[in-house]
Amino acid sequence: MNPFSYARPETVDEALRLGSQPGARYIGGGTNLLDLVKAGVEQPQYLVDVSRLPLAEVAALPDGGLRLGAMISNTDAANHPLVRERYPLLAQALLSGASGQLRNMATVGGNLLQRTRCHYFYDTGFACNKRKPGSGCGARDGINRIHAILGASEQCIAVHPSDMCVALAALEAVVVVRDTTGERRIPIADFHCLPGNTPQIDTTLAPGELVVAVDLPPSPYAAHACYLKVRDRASFAFALVSVAAALELSGNTVRSARLALGGVAHKPWRVPAAEQALAGRPLTALSAASAARLLLAGAQPFEHNAFKVGLAERAVVRALQVANRPPGGSP
Structure with a gap:
């Protein structure tokens, strides 16, 4: 060290x-x-x-949204009454991550900045373009079971590990950052980068910028939301595939939907066309499967992770079905 x-x-x-x-x-x-x-x-x-900075508050915003201070722990954020009431999708995602001990230490700001858990990135004995640009990608021809099926490049096929960020993507959060010149706001969709030819760059943060808060807009999805995480063991494991699904319903009709995938790409994965395909009609097994296929369109699996395509499609259908149930209904 x-x-x-x-x-x-x-x-x-x-x-x-x-x-x-x-x-x-x-x-x-x-x-x-x-x-x-x-x-x-x-x-x-x-x-x-x-x-120790004074950035651990949860505060209601005038428009009905919510601000999470960057230094609030994952545990405190997940269990805050306003988060549980207004954004249960986020609470579910936070509580599915890591272990209780780690959630007590990990912060909202730090969760945004997690680096990939790719084995080739962590092991300095292997080539990794993310760790050392130009050295190669050991995962492409290696054991790539946990790796990306969407948004990858010749340079990198790693995935983003966060559960929280998948929920934030579906909720269309905004990341608030500061540096010595002032403050700027970054929509979560623009915060994380796909690898392209610069896999060493994970986010659009500039040098010296500090995440100070995450703003959540008012949400119509509190009553019908589900975060589903598929992993190799029941706890303390990263997602093979995860789904954040949220529905706004009018009777039996879907007024709007939000879908985001984790464990499949370098950033939380959203496809607006998949969400739009659900709007204006009742949710059925057929419409959920159609949305899932749109969300996975263009998937390019590798030798050991082709199973992720079908797994993700089934997980999307399941998450939508759970989200569609009446509030308080059994899973």
């Missing part, structure tokens, strides 16, 4: 000043970054500890 300096600023302005230095990295709960530092994947020169 490389030597580094450490500071724990008292204010956001001080954190931004320290974080603007070359080689600086922000650290919150450290549940991902410290693993990467110990493995030699990340080599920060300066760690700026933002865990």
